[in-house]
Amino acid sequence: MFLGTCGQQYFNEILRSGIKTKISAGGDFMNKLHFTFGPVQSFVSQARRTIDLFSGSFLLSYLAAAAIKAIQDAGGKIVFPEVEKDPLMQAIKGEEKGFVEVGSLPNRFEAKIPQEKTEDIARRASRALEDAWNNLAGEVKRLLDKEASELINNEFGKIWDRQIKNFWEVNWVIGDQPRLLDIRKNIRNFPQQEEPGEKCNQCGERQALCNKDKADKKETRRYWNKFAKKINENHALTFRLDGAERLCAVCAVKRLIAVVRPYPWKVPEHYPSVSTMATLTWKDVVINKSQEHKDVLKEVEKYVQAMEEAKLPFSDSIKAFPHWKELAERDKSRVIEKFLRLDGEWLFKESFVKSEFPGKKDDLTIAKSKKVAADFVKTMKEKWQIEKPSAFFALLVMDGDRMGKLISDFTRDSAKISQALADFSIEEVPGIIQEYHGKLIYAGGDDVLALLPVDKALYCAKIIAKAYKDAFEKRTPPEIKKRATISAGIIYAHHKTPLGILLKDGHDLLDNVAKEETGRNAFALRVWKRNGPILTYSRKWKEINCLEQFQKVFKDYPNRFLYKFRDMPFLNELLGGNDDLQSILTAALLKSREAKLERIKAEELALKFYRVISSCGEQKKLDLDGPLFIRFINQEVPYANNIGTS
Template identity: 35%
Template structure:
């Protein structure tokens, strides 16, 4: 055995666990638990005497081990019987790591210790949720305990390899040596490949089981149409006050237990305006909603918005501030006819006081991921012999403070570990957040990289209607990041989709170099500038004009061999169309051409090829449609 041996460890499935989330709290719990279990594996390696090379989470000085990551610190304290007072609730550790095994230690034994630690930690989590949820009514099921044990024992796939190459884990995954057993019976409504835990297949016995569980748990945690598997129940109820400490050793704060819905995230800027313009009308609406027994679970302090917390109406769930909520009979008990009418009237008075401005129904889901991190870690030279440690330290610097940055923009962080970020913010804040996160990433690597091209990050933003299925939105965000930002635009890019209530409406991507001026002190994106400029230009970004451009020019013939000449020809043709529409308005040719040129800059395709920025003459109306969407804030011009 060589003096230094390394083993690589991973736990999954990642997307199969995290992405299958119906509620934002499912998403938070999934991300945290995956990070938490990875943390137990890391602590097992450290206790064996190994050194975690990647990510950068600790330092050894003799026999002393200084832990840097807050989640690892909390896990270590619990293992020592010292429950932390303010333990973390956001995942900060990736699902894989690389450990250095000193001479004299058996790497196989160390890796096996990691597996055992994960199994032990997962069993504690599982039993805590079992005792809180299903245990008292398990007798109403058919083999419920056997289903619970089977699913918890067979869910996680752990793998480890010994060697130096950074891609060993990826090669190991290709073997597919572990295939989960096929599940029988009626399936989970959250995780469709798993059996729901009652064990019944439809019928009265199944209905009795789930009705009994809903009545026992009370509240709104289990929907009327939900029948969950073991894993689904763990994701849903892990963050409950009665569960968390028994499951992991410390309590979660209100920020986690009262995690915001997508609807609530969307309305935060609107609520801030309500406080200024119509607090009395909003209070009256809340009282009417209370008579209708509307859920009051929302809590604004979690967003770092103490100025809103004193207003009782901000405790209403986000959906209750939309007109469609009152039209849905499923939101109300039967017989509340007068109460519902009063609630409708109070809502209309609130909207009138807000100058007919209803809340924006869109929020933004942000997903970010470093580019070619594996290749960066493999880089070796005499000058950069410790690049692995330096990269790990840079990543640790990047993730530090992300939660604060996101909360300052009225959003919530779901995961921030390594080079990955998952967050949700109000629609109006998304572009500012991704730019600041990108700048933070570049700054974190600036001290160890000779060129800014050596360490870049790509991002995806999905502007989603709050009624869009969260599970599908998250899955689309991953596809958007991988296929659009990284592949189509050549990495170091941003990809954006708009997901309306009817589905995906548009997709657009471009390199960061196109999106904002990186040398300017003002990091406002070109999309934001255009959205502001064209807010009043209804003719220029009207549906009829834009869709006419799509029909005429998206597949237009090549007038010239030269791409720049083709772009100029298209500019003149579209300018002429606008002047014809605006005839008699006093719009001059030069002014019209300048406006069209600014808009077309986001309609022509741009990408990186071998790190070189390419701007060609491929025309797509998606960029202009995105500008209109941002200018309208998801609705009509205001």
């Protein structure tokens, strides 16, 4: 949506005439343009697969780059963020033709524009963004027309055009204060269009693509069963084949953009699933053991052969992890390579059901491959002491604290702040995520989004927080350095939990727990099991070592006891009373059937319990979610030899 209505022009005219910024630049007067577009969070979070998550983030950055380039080409200068060394910006200008890994540009930026060209340049940027989106969507539509022509008719085209055109809402204002843009965003330009028929089951907002207007669920599912098979003939695994995935035009662009590859530079074609991320550390341990014992390699080979016979697909997501790529290149037998290319999903018994199985669909094949997978995991545990693979992965969301206020308070130093953020997001974050075997989804300005193994996520976040401080130490004056902090939200989730729900909760955890409740410069952790979240723990970064103390003290406590004790409502009132709390702890431990402790041992554990809980952290409350988090990590990845903090 652009600056075309009378009301919009009137509003922007008020801003231009009332708060016009004149900046002398070599004798010329410049206006300051504030530009943004959306939706952002919903566009990214509406994802069923990791490729949807990556594509959403990358597309946002790509569209921002198109708008920024239009401004620069017309004589404008980008003030914030720093874009000159941004890989995506260099690629879109044709200066870099290598590999652009992730999105790195935000959806909001500021520019200095020659006064006489202000409105024209703002409109050029808006048109460039819209043109870039329409061109990308057009590439996807041409693919669909070619691959599934007999299933696409005029009704399909009407749905497509309705959803693609005017999808983005673009806002800009001219003035010195960034807050003017927030005021502008509160004025909507057009009412949202009504979406009839069966809804897309990725976003839940727009009608699922179909060749019939107002098609019901049964008709839409039948259509997508045929549609998915057609597309998958040349592009395996793009869609599920049972009609369970029914996407709108916008979500279809996100899914298929990696297939179309419309960019003149290389981007990731395959993205590791959350199941692969969950099992990554386990596979590393198995491979290390196989290099010491040939019998382990034989078990791996048996498993791989059975999955091949079942016609399970092998992905190229191995390329996402340099240490896996290196292992595969050294593997002359190709056993290890194939093992790594098999999705982590096929190490879990619950995945071997007909509705989920992409291979040979007969019951005998599914049952046989399920048994081989179960026996493989069992053998690794019983014979080689490698516990079963974790079913959990970590989603990391990080964001600078009060960045908008920092920029507003130090407008004269905005270039230095911008340089610090560029150093952080471009130079530091990608290497840190890679070192801890994660997969970066987005790193731009003060924002980070990544997937990681559960045993590495918290320490990785700690290192990123230090890199953030170091970037500001290097680039900015003391009064900015001391205020430059970053917070993190980390969701530890079962690999079958819907990704969109987790991303939304990750932002909630970051904003409401790490920042608001804990006071920023903090981390917040939340564990999601299949039936929902079970614990939340947050602390300041300086208190992260509390978790290591919990590791030492609480390993002797049974889980059921900790959960039961956590939920006793009156315990926080006793935190200041050593004798009362210790007595209750001792009595509860003696009563616990799980613990089976003698009085002397119970009293000893109760004393340790009290000392650690009462001394660890600034928050004077009895918080057992910390010890429970440690128990969760130890149980999920006992083969990792650490708790994720060091």
